Amino acid sequence: MTGEPTSAEQPAAQSLEGVAPAAPSGTRSRSSKHPVTARTKARRRAVEILFEADQRGLLRAAQQPDELFEEALAGQDAAAERLRELAAERAVHSANHTEAPAYTRQVLAGVADHLERVDQILQTHAKDWEVSRMPAVDRAIARVATWEIVWNDEVDAPVAVDEALTLARILSTDDSPRFLAGLLGRIGDLAETLR
Secondary structure, eight states, X not given: OOSOOOXXXXXXXXXXXXXXXXXXXXXXXXXXXXXXXXXXXXXXXXXXXXXXXXXXXXXXXXXXXXSOHHHHHHTHHHHHHHHHHHHHHHHHSOTTOOOOOHHHHHHHHHHXXXXXXXXXXXHHHSTTOOGGGSOHHHHHHHHHHHHHHHHOTTSOHHHHHHHHHHHHHHHSOTTHHHHHHXXXXXXXXXXXHHO
């Protein structure tokens, strides 16, 4: 045998070209039919940086007794400033050694500028959920999408919701897309009144 497919095997081999490999038995595939655009990659990078900031405690208003009194008074302003500092650092120095796309920087600046209001909107419209109890990845995705829906006039609300759901399918739990669809759908319906 030469290792070459026989004529009987060729059609079967050719028909599988371009098909994603099946997920191992017992797991679900994380692939998405959504095209991966430059903006999708930029959103994902913004979510990753927001997730990092959240995990490092940079997005919480100062609540610990040993924190500086001035920082405690500044609350969300200090959290927004810490996010700006991390975003500036990650724009240049990241694990993949590439500069963050311009849209990533725009999203992070927008979220930082409106962080307190974004979290208020999420808290108001997340039925029976506290923002602080959401999975951190969902919280990061919701913050990006909320900023895009309410403040970014370049992105239509349905596009922002669809992008958020794509990221949730890739990065979060099985239940996250459904939860985020409901939450972001409510925010999208009221976007004009939320600014």
